[in-house]
Amino acid sequence: MPLMAVIRHPVFLVWLLMFLLAGAYTAWQTRLVTDMSQFLPTGASPLQTVLLEQVRTGAASRLLLLGLDGAPAEQLAAASNHLRGKLEASAHFDLVQNGVEDLAPDAQPVLFRYRYLLNPAVQADYFSVDNLRAALQRQLRILTSSFVQLKQNDVRGDPGSAYLGYLLGLRPQGGPQLSHGVWFGIDGSEALLLARTQAPAFSLEAQQQVMAYLQDLMQQDEMLRPLRLQISGPALFAQQAKSIIAGEVSRISIVTTVVMLLFLALVLRNSTLVFCSALPLLSGILAAVAVVTFVYGSIHGITLAFGVTLVGVAVDYPIHLFAHKRAAESASASLRRIWPTLRLGLITTAMGYLAMLFSDFTGLAQLGVFAIAGLTVAVAVTRWVMPLLVADSWEARWRMPGLKQLTRNYWPLSSGLWLLTAFALWYVLAHGNIWEDDIAALNPEQKTQKVLDSHLRQQLGAPDTRHFLLVQAESEEALLLRCEQLQPKLDAMVDAGVFSHFELISRYLPSAANQRQRQQELPDARRLQQALTEASAGLPFKPGTFEPFVAAVQASRDLPPLNLATFAATPLGRQLSNLVFDYQGQWFSLVPLTQIKDYTALAKDFPPLANDAPVMLLDLKAQSNTLMSHYRDRALWLFALGAGGILLVLVLGLRSFPGALRVFMPVVGSLLVTVMVLLLAGERLSLFHLASLLLVIGIGLDYSLFFQRYQGNAVERNQTLWALVVCAMTTILVFGILAGATTPVLHAIGLTVCVGTLFSFAYAVFGAPASSPSVHQI
Amino acid sequence: MLSSLRSFYRYGMCLLLLPLSVIAAEDVELSAILAEFAKQTEFHGHFKEEKISGILAQSLELEGELSYRAPAYLEKHIRKPYDERQIIDGDQVIIENSTDGQRRVLSLGTVPELKIVVDSLRATLAGNLKALQENYRVSRLPEADGWHLRLRPRDEELGETLREIHIQGRGQHIGEFRIVQTGGGESRVVITALP
Numbered sequence: 001m002p003l004m005a006v007i008r009h010p011v012f013l014v015w016l017l018m019f020l021l022a023g024a025y026t027a028w029q030t031r032l033v034t035d036m037s038q039f040l041p042t043g044a045s046p047l048q049t050v051l052l053e054q055v056r057t058g059a060a061s062r063l064l065l066l067g068l069d070g071a072p073a074e075q076l077a078a079a080s081n082h083l084r085g086k087l088e089a090s091a092h093f094d095l096v097q098n099g100v101e102d103l104a105p106d107a108q109p110v111l112f113r114y115r116y117l118l119n120p121a122v123q124a125d126y127f128s129v130d131n132l133r134a135a136l137q138r139q140l141r142i143l144t145s146s147f148v149q150l151k152q153n154d155v156r157g158d159p160g161s162a163y164l165g166y167l168l169g170l171r172p173q174g175g176p177q178l179s180h181g182v183w184f185g186i187d188g189s190e191a192l193l194l195a196r197t198q199a200p201a202f203s204l205e206a207q208q209q210v211m212a213y214l215q216d217l218m219q220q221d222e223m224l225r226p227l228r229l230q231i232s233g234p235a236l237f238a239q240q241a242k243s244i245i246a247g248e249v250s251r252i253s254i255v256t257t258v259v260m261l262l263f264l265a266l267v268l269r270n271s272t273l274v275f276c277s278a279l280p281l282l283s284g285i286l287a288a289v290a291v292v293t294f295v296y297g298s299i300h301g302i303t304l305a306f307g308v309t310l311v312g313v314a315v316d317y318p319i320h321l322f323a324h325k326r327a328a329e330s331a332s333a334s335l336r337r338i339w340p341t342l343r344l345g346l347i348t349t350a351m352g353y354l355a356m357l358f359s360d361f362t363g364l365a366q367l368g369v370f371a372i373a374g375l376t377v378a379v380a381v382t383r384w385v386m387p388l389l390v391a392d393s394w395e396a397r398w399r400m401p402g403l404k405q406l407t408r409n410y411w412p413l414s415s416g417l418w419l420l421t422a423f424a425l426w427y428v429l430a431h432g433n434i435w436e437d438d439i440a441a442l443n444p445e446q447k448t449q450k451v452l453d454s455h456l457r458q459q460l461g462a463p464d465t466r467h468f469l470l471v472q473a474e475s476e477e478a479l480l481l482r483c484e485q486l487q488p489k490l491d492a493m494v495d496a497g498v499f500s501h502f503e504l505i506s507r508y509l510p511s512a513a514n515q516r517q518r519q520q521e522l523p524d525a526r527r528l529q530q531a532l533t534e535a536s537a538g539l540p541f542k543p544g545t546f547e548p549f550v551a552a553v554q555a556s557r558d559l560p561p562l563n564l565a566t567f568a569a570t571p572l573g574r575q576l577s578n579l580v581f582d583y584q585g586q587w588f589s590l591v592p593l594t595q596i597k598d599y600t601a602l603a604k605d606f607p608p609l610a611n612d613a614p615v616m617l618l619d620l621k622a623q624s625n626t627l628m629s630h631y632r633d634r635a636l637w638l639f640a641l642g643a644g645g646i647l648l649v650l651v652l653g654l655r656s657f658p659g660a661l662r663v664f665m666p667v668v669g670s671l672l673v674t675v676m677v678l679l680l681a682g683e684r685l686s687l688f689h690l691a692s693l694l695l696v697i698g699i700g701l702d703y704s705l706f707f708q709r710y711q712g713n714a715v716e717r718n719q720t721l722w723a724l725v726v727c728a729m730t731t732i733l734v735f736g737i738l739a740g741a742t743t744p745v746l747h748a749i750g751l752t753v754c755v756g757t758l759f760s761f762a763y764a765v766f767g768a769p770a771s772s773p774s775v776h777q778i
Numbered sequence: 779m780l781s782s783l784r785s786f787y788r789y790g791m792c793l794l795l796l797p798l799s800v801i802a803a804e805d806v807e808l809s810a811i812l813a814e815f816a817k818q819t820e821f822h823g824h825f826k827e828e829k830i831s832g833i834l835a836q837s838l839e840l841e842g843e844l845s846y847r848a849p850a851y852l853e854k855h856i857r858k859p860y861d862e863r864q865i866i867d868g869d870q871v872i873i874e875n876s877t878d879g880q881r882r883v884l885s886l887g888t889v890p891e892l893k894i895v896v897d898s899l900r901a902t903l904a905g906n907l908k909a910l911q912e913n914y915r916v917s918r919l920p921e922a923d924g925w926h927l928r929l930r931p932r933d934e935e936l937g938e939t940l941r942e943i944h945i946q947g948r949g950q951h952i953g954e955f956r957i958v959q960t961g962g963g964e965s966r967v968v969i970t971a972l973p
Contacts, residue, residue: 074869099888101888145862178885179885180887540836540838541834541835
C-alpha cells in the first residue's frame, strides 16, 4: 500500500490515535514506584508486620556511616563539626552524631528534672551523710584543680552529679575514641560520623537524593572540598546495586537492539519491515504501561522490567507473518491463515498469567495485568495494523537449505528428548534445594564497598544491621520491666564476649515501678537538710549553697514517673525513637547488638524466631529471605494454576485432548530440561528465573502451536519452520547477550530464556512430530 | 617558631607601608610584647594560685610548678594541697593524681570551656596575636612597670561563664595570669620563673 493510503486508512488512524493517547496518558499519569512493599505480602501476624516494618524502615537500615579523611586531625575535627552542622540543618537526616555531646542540663531539661528517678545509682544510701560528704569533697576538688569553674548552678542543684552520671553511664564502652572532641578511627587519620536518613532505606529515589546532596556538599563547601568522605550503609548498598544494574541494562539494551536490527535486516532484507517488526512490541509495552497505570494508579519498577521481558515474545508475531507471507498474496490473507494459531497462542499464554491477577501481592497482580494487556495489544497490532505496512509483492527470500530434513520424523531424536525429559524430572526432584534463598546473592558484587562497611562499622561500634533481640509484652510498663529483667543477662553476655555492646531502652528509661521505688528512697527536705549540714561540716561551702539540691530532691518525690511519650520527645529520646513500637495492643522493643562474636551462644539463650517467646533473636536477613520465598511459593502455585488453565484452553481450542497434549507436552519437556540445565550450570532458582520461565512458556506454546498447526503442503511446512528458526535465533541472540552480563539478576534472566528457547525449539520440532493434518485443522 | 617570627616581620612590613592609625599602633605594641614570647620555646616556673568562688566562704590556695614547651605542651603540677599533674599536650589532656592514684585521659575538644582558655595561654606563649584575636578582643591596659593584657571572649556563650582574662608581666616573662568568671569566681595565678 502506498504511504499516503496507509496514513489515510481508518485502522492506521485508530492505531495512531490510540498510540498517541496512550503515550500522552502514560507521560502525564504514570508514576514509577520503587517501594518494595508491593512485592511483599501484607503480613498476617503482628509479629510479621513488625518485622516487615523493621526490614523496610528500621533505624539500623537508615544509618549511614561516614568517614572523613585527608587532612591533619585538628582540621578534620573542625570539618567533622562543620559537616554535622550542615547535615543537621538539611532536611535529609533526623539524627547526626560525631561524638560531640551536650552534657549541660539545659540541653535536656526534662531529663535533668528527672535525674533522681533515672540514675540507677540513686539508691537508699545515696543520700547518706558519708555519701554526701564524699560528693561535696569531690566537688571541692574539681573546683580547686579546674582551670575554669563549672557553672555554679549545676553544682548547687546536683552536687552528686546524678544527671552527668546518668548520661555517662549510657555511653557504650567500645565506642570510637575521641580526639579534638570528635570521634576518630583507631589510627587517628579519619574522623567518624553517624547520620540517620529521614527517608527509609527501600526508597531508592530518596536515598539517591541524599547521596547527591552529600556529593554536592563535598564538592561545593569550602571547608570540605579538600577532604575525602567515605560513606557506607545498607541504603547505599541497595542504591549502588540499582545503579550498577541500570548501567549494565542500558549498555546491554544498546548492544541487543543493534544486533537484533542487523539480524532482522539480514533475514528480511527490507528496511521497512525491520522497522515494522518493532511496532507490535512497542505498542504492546506502551498499552501495558497505560493499562497498569489506569488500574493501579502507578507502576512498579519491577513490574516494568519483568513485564517488558514477558511481552518480549511479541517480537515473534511479525516474524510469523513475514514467514508465512507468499508472493502475490496480501498480508491480510496470510494472516488469516495463521490467525487461529496466533490467537490460540495469545489466549493460552494469557491464561498462564491470568492466575496472577488474583494474587495478594500487588506486584504479581500488576505483572499479570501488564503481560496480558501488552500481549493482547501486540497481537492486535500484528493482526490489523501490520498488513497495511507489508507490500503485497513481498516474500521472504531467504530459504534455509536442509530445513526439509528437519520435518522428517526422527523417532530416535524424539525418543531421546523424552528420555531426557524423564531424566530431567528425576534430576530436578532429586536435587534437593533448587531455590536460591539468599536474595542478596542476586545483587551485584560490591566487594570494596563491603570492606569499607565493615571497617567503618567496627571503628564506630555501630550496631549489627542483621541481628537484633526483640522483646515483646502486652503493655508499655510490662515491656520496660521485661527489659530491666533482661539487662543482667545481657551484661553477663558482654562480659563473656558474646557481643560487645547492646542498646536497651530500660537503661535510658526505667520502668514506672522502678522510678516509683526510687521516689520512695528520696528523703524529705528536713532529713536531707540535716544530712547535708552534717556532711558539709568543716568544708568551706557557704551556708545555703545547696538549697537548690534540697528543693530538687523534694520536687522529685512528687513527679509522675517519666513515660515513654514524654521521654521520646527529648533529644535523647529522639535518637532512640525506633527502639520501641506498639502494634495492635502489643508492645515491642528492639535491642540492637554490636559486634556479635559468638552467634551460637546468642542463639542458644534466645530462640530465633519463636513467635510467642518474650525475648527472641531476630535475623532480619533470614526474615526477608523467608518473605521472598513465601512470595516465590505463591508465584509457583499460581504458575501451576496457570498451567492447568493453559491445558484447558488448548483442549477447548483444539477440540482434541491428544492434540492439546501434543502442544502442551513439549512445553513441559522444555521447561524441565531448562531447569535441569540451569541447575547443572550451578544456578539456583530465584524469582527472576521464575519470571523468565514464564516467558519460556509463552515462547514454547507459540512454537508448539505453530508447529502443530495444519501444515498443508511442504512449502507451508517450510515457512513455519523458517519462522520458528528466525524467532528462536532472534531470542537466543538477544538473551544470549543478556546471559553474558555480570549482574546476577540479568545473567539469570538471560541464561534462562536462552536455554529455554533452545529447548522449546527442539521440543516443538523434534519432540512431538506432526501427525496427519486431519487432526488439527484449527 | 621561625614561621611565626617570619609572619611577624611580614606583618610589620605591611604596617610600615600604611599610615599608622591609633589602632594599628596598639597592634604593633601588642605584637611587640607577644613577639618577645615567641623567642621563648621553653619555660619552667613556680606558681601560686588563689581561687575565689561564689559558693565558697573562703578562698582556695594551691601551688606547684608550671612548664611550657613550644608549641603545645603545658603542664601544671599541683604540689599543695594535694599532688596532681595536669598535662595538656596538643589535644590530649592527662590528669594524674598521685594522692588517689587516678589517671584520666580526655580530649581537649570535649571540654570547650577549657580549650578556649588553654588556647589563649598557648597563643600568648607562642606570640600568636592573630590566633588570640580570633577568640578574644585583646586590649592593653596601662601598667607602670611592664605590660598588662586584657582578653575578653568574643563568643557570647563563653561570655556567660568567662568574663575576662588578664595577663601581666615584664619583658618576656609572665608574672600573673588571672581568670575572672562571670558568676563571680576568680582565679589568680602568680608565676615566678625557675632556672
